[in-house]
Structure formats: C-alpha cells, structure tokens
Amino acid sequence: MQELFSDVIVPTADYISRIIVPMLEGTVVTLKLFFITIILSIPLGVLLALARISKYRLLSGAVGTYIWLLRGTPLLLQVFFVYYGLPNFGIILDSFPAACIAFVLNHAAYLAEIFRAGIQSIDKGQYEGAKVLGFTYWQTMWRIILPQTVRRVLPPVSNEAITLVKDTALVYAIGLGELLRATKIAVSRDAVTSPFIVAAVFYLAMTFILTKVFDNLEKRFSVYG
Amino acid sequence: MYMIEARNIHKSFGDLHVLKGISLTVDKGEVIAIIGPSGSGKSTFLRCLIHLEVIDSGDIIIQGQPFAYETEDGKSHYVPDKQAREICKKLGMVFQNFNLFPHKTVLENVIEAPIVVNKMDRKEAIDIAEGLLSRVGLADKKDNYPSQLSGGQKQRVAIARALAMKPDIMLFDEPTSSLDPELTGEVLKVMRDLAEDRMTMLVVTHEMGFAREVADRVIFMDNGEIVEEGCPKEIFHNPGNERTRSFLEQVL
Numbered sequence: 001m002q003e004l005f006s007d008v009i010v011p012t013a014d015y016i017s018r019i020i021v022p023m024l025e026g027t028v029v030t031l032k033l034f035f036i037t038i039i040l041s042i043p044l045g046v047l048l049a050l051a052r053i054s055k056y057r058l059l060s061g062a063v064g065t066y067i068w069l070l071r072g073t074p075l076l077l078q079v080f081f082v083y084y085g086l087p088n089f090g091i092i093l094d095s096f097p098a099a100c101i102a103f104v105l106n107h108a109a110y111l112a113e114i115f116r117a118g119i120q121s122i123d124k125g126q127y128e129g130a131k132v133l134g135f136t137y138w139q140t141m142w143r144i145i146l147p148q149t150v151r152r153v154l155p156p157v158s159n160e161a162i163t164l165v166k167d168t169a170l171v172y173a174i175g176l177g178e179l180l181r182a183t184k185i186a187v188s189r190d191a192v193t194s195p196f197i198v199a200a201v202f203y204l205a206m207t208f209i210l211t212k213v214f215d216n217l218e219k220r221f222s223v224y225g
Numbered sequence: 226m227y228m229i230e231a232r233n234i235h236k237s238f239g240d241l242h243v244l245k246g247i248s249l250t251v252d253k254g255e256v257i258a259i260i261g262p263s264g265s266g267k268s269t270f271l272r273c274l275i276h277l278e279v280i281d282s283g284d285i286i287i288q289g290q291p292f293a294y295e296t297e298d299g300k301s302h303y304v305p306d307k308q309a310r311e312i313c314k315k316l317g318m319v320f321q322n323f324n325l326f327p328h329k330t331v332l333e334n335v336i337e338a339p340i341v342v343n344k345m346d347r348k349e350a351i352d353i354a355e356g357l358l359s360r361v362g363l364a365d366k367k368d369n370y371p372s373q374l375s376g377g378q379k380q381r382v383a384i385a386r387a388l389a390m391k392p393d394i395m396l397f398d399e400p401t402s403s404l405d406p407e408l409t410g411e412v413l414k415v416m417r418d419l420a421e422d423r424m425t426m427l428v429v430t431h432e433m434g435f436a437r438e439v440a441d442r443v444i445f446m447d448n449g450e451i452v453e454e455g456c457p458k459e460i461f462h463n464p465g466n467e468r469t470r471s472f473l474e475q476v477l
C-alpha cells in the first residue's frame with residue numbers, strides 16, 4: 001500500500017489550500033458532535049450520579065447496571081447499536097442524531113462516575129452544617145455540595161473532554177462526514193498522506209484550546225483556597 | 226413551657242448503648258453546660274436534639290411541639306421532614322470543626338440560609354448579616370473566604386451564621402476544642418455576650434472556667450447517663466457523686 005503514496009511527508013501550501021475547505025467542514029461536524037455531547041452529558045451525568053448514591057436501592061442498582069453496560073462495552077459498538085440496531089425496534093435515525101445519542105449516553109456514564117466520586121469526597125460536615133440551617137436535600141445539593149464538587153471534578157472532566165474530542169473520529173464508521181472522514185477522502189483521492197498531518201494539527205489545536213479552557217476554570221475555582 | 230424537654234432518651238450505635246435514658250428540661254434563657262469524659266455521649270445527645278442522629282426511644286419536645294415521640298411499640302419517630310425542618314429552625318448549632326461553606330465568603334455563609342431557606346430578601350439578609358458580623362467582631366472579614374481565617378474567626382462566623390436564622394435555642398458542641406488555646410477566648414467572649422442577652426444555650430464543653438462562670442446549670446454526663454446536675458457552685462465545689470468528683474479532679 002504505502003509505496004502508492006506519492007508525496008513526501010511535509011504538505012505543500014498549495015495542496016493544503018485545496019483540501020482545507022472540506023477538512024474544515026469535517027471539523028464543524030466534529031465540533032457539533034463534541035458540543036452536543038458535552039452540553040447534554042453533563043446534566044445527565046449529574047442526575048445519574050445522584051441516582052447512583054440515592055438511598056433507593058432499586059434506582060441506585062439500575063443506574064449501576066447502566067454505567068456498567070456503557071463503560072463495559074466499546075463506544076463504537078454502542079454507536080453501531082443505535083444506528084444499525086435500533087431500526088429493528090422501529091427506531092430509524094440519521095447518522096448524526098444516532099451518533100449524538102450514543103455519545104451522550106456513553107459519556108454521561110463516565111461523567112456520572114466522576115461526579116459520584118466528587119460528591120462523595122465532600123465532608124459530611126457540609127451536609128450537617130446545611131441541615132441544621134434548615135436546608136432541604138435539594139437545596140443542600142444544589143447550593144452547597146455540587147458547587148464544591150465542581151472544583152474537584154474539573155481535572156478528570158478535562159480528561160474526559162479531551163478523550164471525547166478524539167472519540168468523535170469513531171463516527172467515521174457510520175459514514176458521518178467528520179474531520180477524519182474528510183481527511184481519509186482526500187488521502188484516497190490524491191494518494192497522498194499529508195492530509196493526515198493536517199488532521200493531526202486540527203485535533204491538537206482543539207485539544208490545546210480545551211486544555212487552556214479547563215486550566216482557566218481551575219484557576220477561577222481555586223479562589224476559595 | 227420548656228424550650229426543650231427530653232424524656233428518657235435512649236440511643237444505640239449497633240450494640241453500643243450510648244444514651245441510657247437521658248431526661249432534661251431547659252428553661253427559656255437558661256445556659257446549660259454539659260461536661261463529662263470523652264465517649265460519654267454528650268455530642269450524641271446534642272445531635273439527637275437537632276435530628277442529626279435519631280433516637281431509639283423517648284420523647285423530644287421543642288417549645289411545646291412534639292419533635293420526636295415514642296409510639297406503642299416503644300420506638301421513637303421524628304415528625305415528618307417538613308415539620309421537622311420547621312422545628313429545627315428554632316435550634317441553631319455550632320460544631321467543633323465549624324462546617325463553614327468553603328466556597329462562599331464570610332458574608333455569603335451568613336446570608337445563605339436566610340435567603341435559601343427563609344426566602345428572605347437579599348438586601349435585608351445582608352443588613353442582618355453585617356450586623357451579626359460586627360457583633361462577633363468580624364465586619365472587616367466579610368469578603369474573605371473561610372480558608373483565609375483563623376480558627377477563632379471561623380468559629381465566630383459559624384456562630385453568626387447560626388444566629389442569622391434567629392434561633393431560640395443555640396447548641397454548641399465543643400466550640401473551642403479544635404482551637405489553639407490563645408484563640409478560645411475570643412469565641413468564649415461571643416458566647417458570654419449571647420448568654421448575657423438571655424439566649425437559651427446548651428454547651429458541651431471542656432472549658433471548666435466557662436461552665437463555672439457562665440452556666441446557670443452544669444450537667445455531668447458519664448457513660449450515657451446524667452450522673453449529676455446542679456448549679457456550677459454545687460458541682461464544682463461540692464460534687465455529690467464520686468464519678469463527678471474524680472472527673473473534676475482530672476480536668477481541673
């Protein structure tokens with residue numbers, strides 16, 4: 001295979017200008033999937049975490065099973081299941097919504113475990129302090145416990161977000177025109193490998209920005225010492 | 226009507242029988258010091274009064290309202306959550322390790338409960354909080370975070386935070402025990418002021434000086450029982466019980 005590629009590894013400016021537009025279009029799809037997943041999986045993850053530590057055994061057990069299933073099987077398998085499997089149950093989805101659903105469900109499971117650990121790391125004195133002031137369970141969670149959890153979970157959530165950026169490449173497998181697919185199309189058509197380099201730069205740029213955003217958040221949340 | 230009436234309270238943790246029939250009544254404006262050796266059940270008793278622990282049997286009546294009551298089967302139940310919260314609001318509690326909210330400034334710590342729990346207008350809450358913070362001598366620290374305060378300052382914020390809910394009764398569980406000795410004075414002074422204002426107070430303490438000078442009544446607990454109670458003079462100068470005597474000999 002390899003000898004069929006004609007380019008040296010460094011792409012020329014002229015060539016890049018020709019492939020950049022489809023690759024940017026692919027990046028837009030990647031970013032859409034990323035943001036939709038982040039925005040929906042965080043609240044879902046919080047709810048799952050609260051359900052997981054709930055005193056209602058049935059609820060906690062059901063969520064435990066859910067987390068086990070979604071963390072215990074490959075994300076790609078879950079994407080396939082939603083896209084190819086659900087039509088058997090009469091649910092037919094386009095590739096993009098199918099990808100979104102699988103990604104949100106999967107990442108929410110990972111986030112739920114991160115949030116659960118974060119919530120459980122808060123000193124029980126905080127619950128007692130709130131309780132003797134008359135706070136209800138939800139007031140305590142919302143005003144006292146979860147805000148303190150945010151700072152503790154930022155580093156692992158940052159990790160998750162970076163993983164997510166790269167996971168988006170998986171949806172290539174169900175024919176979604178995201179960044180990696182746009183790259184592969186150029187590679188096959190022009191018999192060159194340089195688009196791979198360009199794609200790597202794109203992914204690195206995205207994860208770099210993400211890292212900076214999370215660094216900033218961590219700084220902001222460190223004010224209370 | 227008593228501020229607190231506890232009747233024959235029993236409480237076990239597993240096989241460990243921690244409270245063995247505690248009965249106590251507290252009058253309005255009374256300051257009660259609870260003393261006794263470590264593990265005698267002092268904290269557990271206070272925590273049961275404010276529903277941080279649940280009693281196994283006995284009754285608790287707060288200002289004439291049943292809070293926990295014993296049923297036919299000899300087991301006690303607290304009133305439903307909503308009602309329990311209302312009754313709890315009459316009680317304020319100060320912990321040994323403060324339990325301030327670290328992500329909130331001093332002022333925010335004090336206004337949080339009035340705003341969230343009592344739906345008080347923010348402006349009004351801030352007015353009250355600033356008044357309370359000056360009262361405990363911390364007006365200039367209102368924008369600091371708890372992590373930037375000394376232990377004594379933290380405890381004074383905790384007292385202001387509890388007072389912001391306008392409780393009728395204040396419970397203190399060893400408020401100075403985690404402080405450096407030179408910082409206990411500032412906290413005790415705030416508590417003395419409260420006592421002078423006729424706040425009803427239950428104070429678990431190892432500060433015998435405070436118990437002697439401020440308390441109207443001293444209660445000596447040992448091994449889950451009230452062994453002896455009386456005015457400070459009696460307890461400190463002429464204890465009737467051998468266990469009280471030997472405890473006082475150790476701590477004084």
Ligand SMILES: Nc1ncnc2c1ncn2[C@@H]1O[C@H](COP(=O)(O)OP(=O)(O)OP(=O)(O)O)[C@@H](O)[C@H]1O
Nearest residue numbers: 238241243261262263264265266267268269270399
């Ligand atoms: N949540 C709990 N689970 C099990 N045992 C407990 C619990 N809380 C307290 N105990 C036990 O109950 C007994 C009484 O504890 P408590 O904290 O009420 O004592 P105390 O008089 O406040 O002591 P100290 O002066 O050391 O604070 C101790 O033996 C303690 O180990």
Ligand SMILES: [Mg+2]
Nearest residue numbers: 267268269399
């Ligand atoms: Mg104690």
